[in-house]
Amino acid sequence: MTRPTRRIRRLAAASAFTTITALALTACGPSIDGGGADTSSRLQAPTGDDPKGTITIWDRSGDLYDVFDGVIADFNKKYPDIKVNHQAVDIDAKLQNTLITGSDVPDGVFLDDAMVGAYSKYLYDLSDVLKPYVDDIAPQKVDVNTVDGGIYGVPYDLNPGLLYYNATALSAAGIDAGKIETYDDLLAAARQYKQAVPDSKPIHLEQGAFLGQLQLEMFASQLGTSIADEKGQLRLDSPEYKKILSMLDGIQKDGLGDRSEYLGPSDIADLTGGKEVFYPWAIWYSFAPQQLLGANNTDWRAMPLPAFEKGGPRSGAMGGSSFVLPKDGKNADLAWLFYKFLMYDEKGYSAVWGPSSVYPDGLNTSIPAYTPAADPAKPLFGKVAALGGQDLWSVATKAGQEIPRGTPIPPWWNGSTEYLGNDLQKMYDGDLSPDQVIENATTDIQKNLVDRQ
Template sequence: MKKLFGMIIFVAFVLVLGACSSDSSGEGDSGESDSGKEELTAWAWNINVPVLEMAAEKFEEENPDFKLNVVEMGTSDVYSKLTTGLQAGGKGLPDIVLVEDDRFQGYINTFPDAFANLSEMGFDEQKSKFPDYKTELLTKDGAMYGFPFDGGPTGVFYRRDIFNEAGVTPEDIKTWDDFIEAGKTIKDKTGKDMIGLDLNGDDGLYRMMLTQQGTFYFDDEGEVNLASDESKKAMEITKELKDAGIVKNTVGWDPWISAMTEGDVATAPSGAWLYGSITQQGKDTSGKWGVFKLPAFEEGGNRASNLGGSNYVIMSASDQKEKAYDFMEYFSTTNEVQVEAMEGGLFPSLNTVYDNEIFKQEVEFFDNQKIWEMFAGEMENIPAVNYTGDYAVAKDEAVKAQSKIVNGTPIEEALENAVKTLKNRTQ
């Protein structure tokens, strides 16, 4: 059983994040609006805000007594204020809050009574409309506590122009060994690196490889899993990429995006959401892109994984839970709303929307490839993993281990040491 220390770490982490953020737009309790209606309040960030506002306007057309105030603030501010409010028993919290996949379990485990039980309110009838990895994530003791929203199905975004120059075809890349060999060919023929990685600061590739093997930093029972066979395999691939001389050191988000859009690297394994950054920051590269499935560890193995994603929760402290539920059920299960979200750059996890024409369209920026059809076909095959409430601490230790491994420490030694340190920090 996790000790109280693990909970303290989780709480402290989100508070520190909040202290470092400067993108706060204030709070927003429920209350009476200027129109005299009882107003619901939701906290969200970035491109989620206009999607919520659009859905609220449509919902209000059929529900004239409904009004939603969407308060936009930075991600870390949301978590900081949410944690503070939960510690105060719900004081100052809104009715609805956006929570990312990797944060949800930390909150539900630390504050188990803070969120509305959606199963008791009828949401189990909607479960079949979402992939298992989402509904399992949002379930505790057999009940669901979150509305699934966007997902992060993965793929390898690649530069067609670089692949063509090197004579490499993505259809031939079926395994991670194939990926490394293709990278060597590309480097030899074009001088370009295969991939950009921040090996000393982030472990996104490692996390994707863990998930595709059906595990994570912790196993299904919540035990530290960093020294597992799956973890060793993922670190071996990372080290082989580095040793092959096909990794460009990209420290931070902007250098990573620039390396792709400027043609310094040939690929970027990532979530479907990367589409938005590529098309916005690489507008002059239209037609030069493609996407193929994440390589498997062995031919015929699983090629589906996830990176990113979020969900909405209703706070137990809300005095308008039923009204919030009605809106969020509409929001999360209405095809029209989810298509709007899709067009805003958020990949929906609602499976009934995948028959929409947008998922069958050829995308000009990607040389008329039907990339959304590929991502949609992956959703049901994404394994569910256990983030636990110690996700942030475990990520810190995983990044440290990765840095040591690519700089010469034997894989087994680095991972075993990471296990010991992580246990000391969380148990």
Template sequence: MSKQLDALKQFDTFSSQYAISRRSFIKSSAAVGAFAAAGGLLAACGSPSTASVATGNATATEGTVTIWDRSGDLFQVFDATIESFNKKYPKIKVKHVSVDVDAKLPTTLNTGVNVPDGSFYEDNNLPTLASHYYDITDWIQPYVKDIVPFKLRVNTHNNRIVGIPWDLDPGLLYYREDMLQEAGVDPASIQTYDDLIAAAKKVQGKFGPSCKPIHLEQDPGLTQLWVEMFANQQGTSMVDANGKLQINSPAYLNIMNFLKSVRDQNLGTRALYYGPGDVAAIENNQVAFYPWAVWAVYGPDLLFKKTKGKWRAMPLPAWTKGGTRAAVMGGSSFIIPKKAKSPHLAWLFYEHLVFSKEGYTSVYGPNKIYPGGINTSIPSYLPALGTQLYKNSEGLGGQNLWQTVTSTVKDIPGNFYIAPWYNQAVPYFGTNVQRLLDGQLTPQQVLQKSSDDIQNKLIARQ
């Protein structure tokens, strides 16, 4: 009960915190009606690297290594990998510590006091503290060619790799198969976002005006993350390779026009992702389409009651006919601080966790915490995608989610850059998109105002 109360408190305060954590939100929102599923994992086979770097003992294989992870399910899953790691490295003691990473890591890295040897971190937070991360470019070379370009890019700063890619969170279109059948909509006919709007009209025509089939996100922080998924799908991001702001562009205008069209035609249910109102609408057959990251599967699997087993997943629609139907929404990685006492030991631990079969199987596959395995993301290390690691989803009627989501990986655009001020932009960009959904701003006004605000209030002040 105490855990449920703590989670509910997190949920109550979430909306006021703009620098959101995808992982924290999954955990807190689950308290509304069930419990959360974990994030995903990535990995592939490979032997430990002994490549050297400029500093640190690059050959050490004994000692103590301190690893930080968040409390809860992920901590337990990662903790379970230590046994197999110690079979490989019996002289390395892993001190696994449960901490509030988002709250503690920035201060710790900036002060340089009691820093861990390695830590979990959300991708959207990576750029801000990149100068404090250990350069692992040489160590990770044996695996680079097989890492999904998107994940390699977000862990690269100043042309050096400073993070170990972990989960890959592709976008999908979740849909109610039974509602589409009743409305005479063939899911295969939804090839573009225009097709999605047309399908939504048919579904609404069948189920009445109270059915507003497409989910529209209400939280500004999640809205910004959501929009970035749509942007990544079009091969762009808030900034380019040089850090230049590029929100006011045709790709983002496509997104704003789509959201405005859904709003203007009364085809969207606007709600906080898996909040009470959202779940109620879903269970009452008012929502039939949910374009979101793969981690939304925990709703059908663990949260929904009436509609469990009726949902299915497919690749996102394309922005243009024949265009890519793949994108990423969120993600996390591992970092090794520059001031770590045992950086090489931390690298060996993450190499085992992420790139060895023993490591990624123990985390991603069926385990004591998740008997069916973790299905809320997929590996970003390509050799691991050849074998299905988790069981089919009961919430999706037994659908092979693994096959559906891995089929999109090859088409995910890799040209994606996370701005160092990403979290600070939410009160401007995420909030302005909400004002569009309120009918207060036009698509072009959202982009112009957001660009001006970010340029003047964030970039110019750095």
């Protein structure tokens, strides 16, 4: 169960590299280049009843590599003449040069959604092969993979934001978590808890610049916005971001925010000590009670995020990945069949998210982006013992249905954490107001990232 922490550490460590990568690729040619209108770049599925060949698939080492590797045998029952050369690769280090040189290009690659736009000129537009499925894929995932009308990634996971809460500690303080429907309700509950436990800081506020911005973008997604629009133009200066930043600033000023690094030592100490009892985060926080908060800790539960306004959306996207097919791959059409099996064949997606040798109870740190696979009434993974036997599948899939539509993630997103992410931390320090965060980050991102494209 190491995927969430390994992946986030890798993302944070790679953020500077990714910024350089994105700018370098942009210098080689426009990363958002109207590929959707170029029919020659559109992948077509293989013809014939007996496709043959070898495909090279790149995944990162770790648990997901093992999960995907375990599905190959089932894939070969359907396609016996397609050999899968499955490689564990440092994608951040190798993919850029491989695509630019066109040498030994893989047929399929597991890629963070944040990089799809940056690499799109090297990738197949998948609009035609995805056409039978696109209406049944979470709209937010289609949107983040869409560049100028072309769809450049096969959506993999959906990472709905949830509110994790310490049910035992709240109950002891006389708080009914079931009554939390809005952020006003959450703040009222946090104040009540702080009265009962004076040394507590009930709500998690992320201390790291990278993950702090990712958490901010989860709230923005919930309000149907993001740092940039579909053309990559900044839109931080908006009522939505002012609302979110004002809320976060108030949480910190009122002593309700536990500023700590995601699952770092101080974070875990406050979580296990009952000082931090609300964790607004993506589904993959479920890793913490399962592995880090004590073998007998079954205090935590999950619910949808509170709404900003009563009746509003109760989830937002926080992170995500997809599969891309490079145009220089020799057998990208056959690789499409592999991803089609993984994502859109019941045997495939059941093997990915269902019980396996890697995850005996199923992969419960994300849900499928394909909505028929994410049926709340048909769980692919089991109830989570560390959440008191809660049916996390039902909670997460229903929350996933409420995520508003999105936009492509700009290729400079990781680099923007140097500005917006750091300014957010300065706001928590009391050095900047919400309006100053917006003003400063907008100016710096525009000058140092957007204009450099």
